[in-house]
Amino acid sequence: MTAATYQRVVLASRPRGEVQPDNFRIESAQLPELADGQVLVRNHYLSLDPYMRGRMSEAKSYAASQAIGETMIGGTAGEVLASKHPKFAVGDKVVGMLGWAEMGVADGATLRRVDTTHIPLSAYLGVVGMPGMTAWYGLNQIMMPKEGETILVSAASGAVGSAVGQLARLKGCRAVGIAGGPEKCAYVVDELGFDACIDYKAGKLAEDLAAATPDGIDAIFENVGGAGFDAALPRMNAFGRIALCGLIAGYNGDEVPIRNMRYMLTSRLTVRGFIVSEHMDLWPQGLGELGQLVAGGKIKYRETVAPGLASAPDAFIGLLKGRNFGKQLVKLI
Amino acid sequence: MTAATYQRVVLASRPRGEVQPDNFRIESAQLPELADGQVLVRNHYLSLDPYMRGRMSEAKSYAASQAIGETMIGGTAGEVLASKHPKFAVGDKVVGMLGWAEMGVADGATLRRVDTTHIPLSAYLGVVGMPGMTAWYGLNQIMMPKEGETILVSAASGAVGSAVGQLARLKGCRAVGIAGGPEKCAYVVDELGFDACIDYKAGKLAEDLAAATPDGIDAIFENVGGAGFDAALPRMNAFGRIALCGLIAGYNGDEVPIRNMRYMLTSRLTVRGFIVSEHMDLWPQGLGELGQLVAGGKIKYRETVAPGLASAPDAFIGLLKGRNFGKQLVKLI
Numbered sequence: 179m180t181a182a183t184y185q186r187v188v189l190a191s192r193p194r195g196e197v198q199p200d201n202f203r204i205e206s207a208q209l210p211e212l213a214d215g216q217v218l219v220r221n222h223y224l225s226l227d228p229y230m231r232g233r234m235s236e237a238k239s240y241a242a243s244q245a246i247g248e249t250m251i252g253g254t255a256g257e258v259l260a261s262k263h264p265k266f267a268v269g270d271k272v273v274g275m276l277g278w279a280e281m282g283v284a285d286g287a288t289l290r291r292v293d294t295t296h297i298p299l300s301a302y303l304g305v306v307g308m309p310g311m312t313a314w315y316g317l318n319q320i321m322m323p324k325e326g327e328t329i330l331v332s333a334a335s336g337a338v339g340s341a342v343g344q345l346a347r348l349k350g351c352r353a354v355g356i357a358g359g360p361e362k363c364a365y366v367v368d369e370l371g372f373d374a375c376i377d378y379k380a381g382k383l384a385e386d387l388a389a390a391t392p393d394g395i396d397a398i399f400e401n402v403g404g405a406g407f408d409a410a411l412p413r414m415n416a417f418g419r420i421a422l423c424g425l426i427a428g429y430n431g432d433e434v435p436i437r438n439m440r441y442m443l444t445s446r447l448t449v450r451g452f453i454v455s456e457h458m459d460l461w462p463q464g465l466g467e468l469g470q471l472v473a474g475g476k477i478k479y480r481e482t483v484a485p486g487l488a489s490a491p492d493a494f495i496g497l498l499k500g501r502n503f504g505k506q507l508v509k510l511i
Numbered sequence: 512m513t514a515a516t517y518q519r520v521v522l523a524s525r526p527r528g529e530v531q532p533d534n535f536r537i538e539s540a541q542l543p544e545l546a547d548g549q550v551l552v553r554n555h556y557l558s559l560d561p562y563m564r565g566r567m568s569e570a571k572s573y574a575a576s577q578a579i580g581e582t583m584i585g586g587t588a589g590e591v592l593a594s595k596h597p598k599f600a601v602g603d604k605v606v607g608m609l610g611w612a613e614m615g616v617a618d619g620a621t622l623r624r625v626d627t628t629h630i631p632l633s634a635y636l637g638v639v640g641m642p643g644m645t646a647w648y649g650l651n652q653i654m655m656p657k658e659g660e661t662i663l664v665s666a667a668s669g670a671v672g673s674a675v676g677q678l679a680r681l682k683g684c685r686a687v688g689i690a691g692g693p694e695k696c697a698y699v700v701d702e703l704g705f706d707a708c709i710d711y712k713a714g715k716l717a718e719d720l721a722a723a724t725p726d727g728i729d730a731i732f733e734n735v736g737g738a739g740f741d742a743a744l745p746r747m748n749a750f751g752r753i754a755l756c757g758l759i760a761g762y763n764g765d766e767v768p769i770r771n772m773r774y775m776l777t778s779r780l781t782v783r784g785f786i787v788s789e790h791m792d793l794w795p796q797g798l799g800e801l802g803q804l805v806a807g808g809k810i811k812y813r814e815t816v817a818p819g820l821a822s823a824p825d826a827f828i829g830l831l832k833g834r835n836f837g838k839q840l841v842k843l844i
Contacts, residue, residue: 232777403772403773422775422776423776424776425772425773425776428773433770434772435768435769435770435772436768436769436772437766437768439736439758439767439768439769439772440736440758440761442755442782442784443755443756443757443758443784444565444784445784446783446784446785446786446789447782447783447784448781448782448783448784449775449780449781449782449783450779450780450781450782451775451776451777451778451779451780451781452779453779456779
C-alpha cells in the first residue's frame with residue numbers, strides 16, 4: 179500500500195438556492211490503518227445523483243443531511259487495493275458508498291463485488307445499480323403497468339428514466355418520455371425506443387402531452403415534478419398509478435405548486451413516494467433481471483463522464499440543470 | 512295509489528362558481544304507471560352530499576354530469592307505496608337513489624330494505640349509509656391505522672368526518688379533526704370524543720396542527736383540500752397514508768394549489784383517491800359493522816334537517832359553505 183493520502187471533495191457550505199461551486203472544497207486526507215473486516219478501495223467511478231442535493235440542505239428530507247466538512251456522500255465503483263475482510267481480495271471490483279473521494283476504507287459488509295465480464299464497471303452505478311433499481315422498483319411495485327397501457331416518465335433520457343421506459347416497452351406498454359431539448363428527445367425515441375418524447379422546453383406541454391397520449395396515461399414515473407407533472411395529471415386514466423421518485427424542479431427551494439391535484443381524486447389515482455434504498459430485499463431480484471437485460475443488449479444506456487475528482491462539483495451542478503445526457507459519472511482512473 | 516303528480520327539484524342551469532338558488536327549479540311531474548319489477552316510493556328524507564356539486568358541472572369528474580332539466584341526483588330514504596317487485600311490500604322502509612323528489616318509481620334492484628327497529632330511517636342516509644361507508648372504506652382500506660397512531664380528518668363534524676374519527680378512536684388511535692368554528696370543534700371533541708379539533712377559521716393552522724399532533728400524523732382522511740391539507744403534509748410521518756375523499760375547497764372552481772407536495776416524496780406517502788360506490792363488494796361488511804356500532808351507541812352522529820322539498824337548494828348551498836352541522840338532510844314527511 180503506497181498512497182497514505184488521497185484527495186476528496188467535502189461539503190464546504192450549504193447552498194442557498196442553486197448549488198454553487200464554492201459549496202464544495204477539495205482537500206487531502208490521510209488514509210486510516212486498515213482494521214479487521216475493512217477493505218481499502220480505489221474508486222474508478224463516482225456516481226452523481228439528484229438525491230445528493232437533498233443531503234446538502236438542512237431541511238427535513240428522507241435522509242439525514244450531510245455534515246459540513248465531511249466527504250460528499252455517494253455511490254462508487256472501484257477496485258480493492260488491500261483487504262482485511264475474508265470475502266474480498268486485492269483486484270476485486272466492488273461497488274460501495276465511499277463518496278466523492280479517490281479512495282477510501284469501508285467495512286466489507288457495505289461493499290458488493292461485481293462481475294465485469296459482460297457488464298462494464300460503470301454500469302453498476304447506473305442501470306445495474308441504484309438508478310436501475312429505482313426504475314425497476316417504481317415500475318414493478320407501484321406503476322404495475324399492464325400490456326397495452328401508456329406510461330409517462332419525466333427526465334426520460336436520464337439514468338432512471340431511460341430504464342423505466344425501456345422496461346415498460348419490454349412489458350408491451352406505450353412509453354412516453356419528457357426530456358429537455360430536441361437532442362435528448364431524439365435519443366429517447368430513436369435509440370431507447372420510446373414511442374414518443376415531449377420536449378418540455380418547447381413550451382406547449384399540454385398540447386404535446388395530449389398528442390403523445392391519445393388513450394390517456396395509466397401510470398407515471400415522476401422524477402421532476404412542477405409544470406410537467408401538473409400538465410400530466412389531467413390526462414390520467416381512472417385508477418392510474420404514480421410512482422413519485424424525485425421532484426428535481428423544487429430541489430433548489432423554488433416553489434412548484436401543483437394546481438391539478440383534484441385529478442388525484444376524480445381519477446382515483448394512487449400516488450406513492452418511495453426511496454429505493456428502503457427496499458433492499460428486492461435488489462437481488464431486480465439487479466439480477468437488469469444485469470441480464472443489459473448483458474443481453476435488451477436495455478441501452480448512456481453515460482456522461484466528467485474527468486477527474488476536481489470536475490465533480492461542476493458535473494453535479496450540471497446534473498441538477500439537466501446538462502448531463504444519461505447517467506452522470508466522474509471517472510477517476 | 513292516489514298521488515298522480517309529485518313535486519321535484521331539477522337542475523335548471525349549471526353554476527358558474529358558487530351554486531345559486533336559480534340553478535334549481537321546482538316543478539310538478541307525473542308518476543308513470545308501475546311496470547313489473549318496479550316500486551313506488553314516497554321519500555321521507557333526501558340526502559344532500561358534496562359530491563352533487565361535481566354532477567352539476569360539465570367538467571370531467573368521476574361521474575357523468577347531471578343533465579339540465581332532470582331531477583337532481585341523490586340518495587333517499589322512504590316508504591313503499593306500491594310494489595310490483597316480489598321482494599318489496601307496501602310499508603317497507605327502503606333506501607334508494609330517487610333524487611330530489613317527493614316520490615318516484617324505481618327498479619326494485621336499486622332499492623335496499625332497511626330495518627328501523629334500532630336504527631332511525633334517516634341514519635341510513637348518513638352513518639349507516641353512503642357517508643358512513645365512505646368513512647369505513649377510507650379508514651380500513653387506505654389509512655389502515657394501527658393502535659397508537661395519529662389520524663387527521665378534515666370536515667370532522669360532517670357526516671363522513673365524524674364517523675372517521677370515531678372509528679379511528681375505536682381502533683385505539685389518536686383522532687384529530689379540522690372543523691370550522693369553535694362550536695363545531697367543541698362538538699367534535701366533547702361529543703364525538705376526538706382527542707383534538709383544529710378550528711381552521713382561527714387562522715393559525717400550522718401552529719394548531721403542530722400542537723395537536725405532537726407525534727406527527729400517520730394518516731389523513733381528506734375531505735376538503737386546500738390550505739388545511741397543505742398545512743398537514745409537512746407533519747406526516749414516514750410511510751403515511753392519505754385517503755383522498757373530497758376536495759370541497761375547490762368545488763366552486765377556485766384554484767387550491769398544493770405547495771407541499773414534496774412531502775409526498777420525502778415522507779414516502781401513499782395518496783389514494785377513491786369513490787365508495789366503486790367498492791360495493793365491501794358495503795355489506797361495512798354497513799353491518801356500522802349498524803351494530805350505531806345501534807349499540809358506540810358511534811354518535813348529528814343531523815341538520817331542512818324542512819320540505821323547497822328547502823333543498825338553500826340547504827345544499829349551505830352544505831357547500833359548511834353551514835350544516837353533521838349530516839345534511841331534507842325532511843319531506
